[in-house]
Amino acid sequence: GQQVMQIPQYQHVQEGEDFTTYCNSSTTLSNIQWYKQRPGGHPVFLIQLVKSGEVKKQKRLTFQFGEAKKNSSLHITATQTTDVGTYFCAGRRGNKLVFGAGTILRVKS
Amino acid sequence: EAEVAQSPRYKITEKSQAVAFWCDPISGHATLYWYRQILGQGPELLVQFQDESVVDDSQLPKDRFSAERLKGVDSTLKIQPAELGDSAMYLCASSLRGGSGLNTQYFGPGTRLTVL
Numbered sequence: 001g002q003q004v005m006q007i008p009q010y011q012h013v014q015e016g017e018d019f020t021t022y023c024n025s026s027t028t029l030s031n032i033q034w035y036k037q038r039p040g041g042h043p044v045f046l047i048q049l050v051k052s053g054e055v056k057k058q059k060r061l062t063f064q065f066g067e068a069k070k071n072s073s074l075h076i077t078a079t080q081t082t083d084v085g086t087y088f089c090a091g092r093r094g095n096k097l098v099f100g101a102g103t104i105l106r107v108k109s
Numbered sequence: 110e111a112e113v114a115q116s117p118r119y120k121i122t123e124k125s126q127a128v129a130f131w132c133d134p135i136s137g138h139a140t141l142y143w144y145r146q147i148l149g150q151g152p153e154l155l156v157q158f159q160d161e162s163v164v165d166d167s168q169l170p171k172d173r174f175s176a177e178r179l180k181g182v183d184s185t186l187k188i189q190p191a192e193l194g195d196s197a198m199y200l201c202a203s204s205l206r207g208g209s210g211l212n213t214q215y216f217g218p219g220t221r222l223t224v225l
Contacts, residue, residue: 004151006151033213033214041218042200042217042219043152043200043216044216045213045214045215048213088151088152090151095157095164095165096157096165097154097214098154099151099152099153101149101150101151102150102151
């Protein structure tokens with residue numbers, strides 16, 4: 001079963017509002033990756049975080065890795081309809097990447 | 110841009126039948142992964158190859174599932190016999206190498222399996 005917990009399961013926002021999804025692991029992760037899966041599509045790599053407390057930005061997306069390397073977040077500022085999809089975190093333990101269940105984002109225009 | 114190829118894209122079969130899925134990773138990628146994604150969940154690793162060798166198949170139901178990557182390039186995942194609970198998306202991914210370093214996984218379009 002899933003060992004990386006992700007919340008919320010689902011979020012429906014108005015276009016222009018912000019969105020955040022959170023990822024939590026019971027054990028320390030060597031790194032964490034984030035993927036986006038559009039409806040009907042396949043997961044596409046967004047970013048990898050490695051260092052404790054690391055923060056990375058990609059345009060309107062901000063990714064954080066917790067100090068204890070057990071949690072992470074993805075924040076989208078001013079959502080657009082193109083942001084629609086499911087966002088997955090994936091934590092690395094050893095050689096294995098363990099995916100969370102994902103957060104489904106819907107954006108109302 | 111190079112992509113991971115998978116076929117077929119869709120497969121409908123009856124329970125107890127055999128099915129096989131094929132994956133061709135991005136050229137030069139040593140590591141190949143097969144994932145199963147049940148609707149509403151994240152991908153779950155079934156098997157990971159490094160070149161032609163299996164490095165992790167701990168979640169592969171070995172009584173009915175088998176995977177091979179004979180020449181270290183393309184790979185086949187087989188289910189025999191298929192069960193109703195096998196209905197899912199089967200995703201193949203590849204990366205330059207495995208391990209804990211930066212090794213972005215590139216996913217193929219997947220094969221959606223429906224078992225009737």
